[in-house]
Amino acid sequence: MILADFLNTEGLKAVFYGRHSTDEQNVETQRHISYEFAKKNGLTIIDEYIDENISAFKKTLDKRPHLDELRKEAKKGQFDCVLVYKADRLARKIDQHMQLWGEFRELGIPIILTESGKLYTTDSPTEIMVDIGLSSMEAENTRIRTRDYYNAHTVQGKWLGGNLPYGYEYDVDEEKNSIMKPIPNQIEKVKEIFRLYVRGYGFKRIAKIMNDQHPKDTGSGMGKWVSESVKSVITNPFYAGFTTSQRIVHGAGNSVNDRSEWKKGKCDKIPAIISEEEWNTCMELYEKKKNGTIYQNKYITPYLFINILCCKSCNEKLIAKNYSSGKKRKDGTSYGGRVYICPTCKQKWNVKKVHEELIEDVLSGWHFHYFSNNKEELQKDIMKEIQIDMKDIEDCIKSYKKELSSYTEKLKEVENKQRKLMEKNPEPDELQFALVQFRISVQKKIELFEKEIERKLKEKQQLYLSYGDVENFKSITKSITNFEYDFSEPEFRKLILFLLDKVTITGKDKYDYEITAKVDLNQRGRINLGFI
Numbered sequence: 001m002i003l004a005d006f007l008n009t010e011g012l013k014a015v016f017y018g019r020h021s022t023d024e025q026n027v028e029t030q031r032h033i034s035y036e037f038a039k040k041n042g043l044t045i046i047d048e049y050i051d052e053n054i055s056a057f058k059k060t061l062d063k064r065p066h067l068d069e070l071r072k073e074a075k076k077g078q079f080d081c082v083l084v085y086k087a088d089r090l091a092r093k094i095d096q097h098m099q100l101w102g103e104f105r106e107l108g109i110p111i112i113l114t115e116s117g118k119l120y121t122t123d124s125p126t127e128i129m130v131d132i133g134l135s136s137m138e139a140e141n142t143r144i145r146t147r148d149y150y151n152a153h154t155v156q157g158k159w160l161g162g163n164l165p166y167g168y169e170y171d172v173d174e175e176k177n178s179i180m181k182p183i184p185n186q187i188e189k190v191k192e193i194f195r196l197y198v199r200g201y202g203f204k205r206i207a208k209i210m211n212d213q214h215p216k217d218t219g220s221g222m223g224k225w226v227s228e229s230v231k232s233v234i235t236n237p238f239y240a241g242f243t244t245s246q247r248i249v250h251g252a253g254n255s256v257n258d259r260s261e262w263k264k265g266k267c268d269k270i271p272a273i274i275s276e277e278e279w280n281t282c283m284e285l286y287e288k289k290k291n292g293t294i295y296q297n298k299y300i301t302p303y304l305f306i307n308i309l310c311c312k313s314c315n316e317k318l319i320a321k322n323y324s325s326g327k328k329r330k331d332g333t334s335y336g337g338r339v340y341i342c343p344t345c346k347q348k349w350n351v352k353k354v355h356e357e358l359i360e361d362v363l364s365g366w367h368f369h370y371f372s373n374n375k376e377e378l379q380k381d382i383m384k385e386i387q388i389d390m391k392d393i394e395d396c397i398k399s400y401k402k403e404l405s406s407y408t409e410k411l412k413e414v415e416n417k418q419r420k421l422m423e424k425n426p427e428p429d430e431l432q433f434a435l436v437q438f439r440i441s442v443q444k445k446i447e448l449f450e451k452e453i454e455r456k457l458k459e460k461q462q463l464y465l466s467y468g469d470v471e472n473f474k475s476i477t478k479s480i481t482n483f484e485y486d487f488s489e490p491e492f493r494k495l496i497l498f499l500l501d502k503v504t505i506t507g508k509d510k511y512d513y514e515i516t517a518k519v520d521l522n523q524r525g526r527i528n529l530g531f532i
Helices: 003-007 028-040 064-075 094-105 125-157 184-198 202-214 227-234 276-291 352-371 373-424 430-468 470-480 490-499
Strands: 014-018 044-051 081-085 111-112 170-173 178-182 243-244 264-268 309-311 319-322 338-341 348-350 502-505 510-515
Touching: 003 430, 014 028, 014 064, 028 081, 044 064, 064 094, 111 470, 125 243, 170 470, 178 184, 184 202, 184 227, 184 276, 202 227, 227 276, 348 352, 352 502, 352 510, 373 430, 490 502
Parallel strands: 014 044, 014 081, 081 111, 309 502
Antiparallel strands: 170 178, 243 264, 319 338, 338 348, 502 510
8 A cells, every 4th residue: 555645535534543651641742743644634533542651561452442442443444544653652562563564454444653654554564663673672772771870870879769668758958959858757657667577577467567556647648558568668778778770570560579680779868767787687587488498477376385285195286276156145255266186185275274374374484584583694595595406406407418318329229220120121020119119218208308408497597587686585585574465476476485395284174284494484482673
């Protein structure tokens, strides 16, 4: 088709298609040029199809509602041609251009590029595709130059503008220079999020606590706290005074790239609210949880004594079961309830009663021990016990690795014997069958030791994260002994796991316990708290 010949046809009906990618853009230039082209060439524009805030890179053809509608209407023969400002308004990828070119060529409806006055649906797509390719190449080169500019300036700690994270706002100083300023009440909420995360809470739990105790400001337009908004705080080094680029995965919401891909620089213009060390601690914890190298929910459980409580008769660790139905009696109490169960004899113990009795007993002993001993000496004893536990785990890992090495050598020997037997006698005999069975058993042993080594490494990592930071654990022990308890908090579970090696339980109506602890919890007496 020759465009000049087509335009000489009288009474042609056209439609206009426009698209822009962001809120800051519009189609006014596209519309103006296209309408001027129509006026000049005697075309009547009978309709418009405009996709707003839609990226041609991110959205396929059928995900752009107005372009999709235009394609459907074209099949009905409602218009004679389509006016588009430039080819990149239709698509950004060659395969999508080829699809549109083929569709409209088959329908016999030309697409006209009004900025250049060229026919998009030419007899041969070569020329237009070359133009599109060059345009795409220039766009890619521009993207690379922009990225490199941002990366270079980010590493130098230069702030290039943009939206500020929760807790900050723009202001001007006395010299009318733009500055970033913390919003005090919001910053306190951000600090609380970091504090809760270090204490062992996950994003979902933190969001619930924040909505209950520290809701976002009314009218801030930011809604409630959710897991993703908590994550965006924890994973953002802006709060430690750093600017970044390539931190968020492009086109993937709030997904975070591996830190090795980040470009990061200390920015003097950002008022930091936490130290770099504090932020790194949180980020490392996030990465370890994400990679599965620590147990995420070990300390957040309604069963405070799980993995410690054992049936005295069977010497079996108790399991936990929630029999609550959700329904309530007339007096407001729930049917059923949580219980500890012996997996062997099936004896049940009420969780609430166990907790009330054991917590009182354990904490009475712990309070006396804590307040009647020198704090520094007690801390040294605690750390010594932790080091012993970690050494035991390391010795266990070493033993497992030795066993693993031994079984690996056995497996090699078996495989060599099998190979030699197969060379001598391709037909399987009883000896070969026996070797196969033995090889299978050795492989199972190897898999078992590999899993055990992995489990012990996680256990060691968890132990260090929980108790290895001396100052952090000092803070925990102090908060646990202030007589104001929230037994749902992970710190209390950490204390239980640290203090107790084993608790055996027996009895039905009256529960009897035997406690094996790392410190002497049997002492009781007068405690001098420093006041009368």
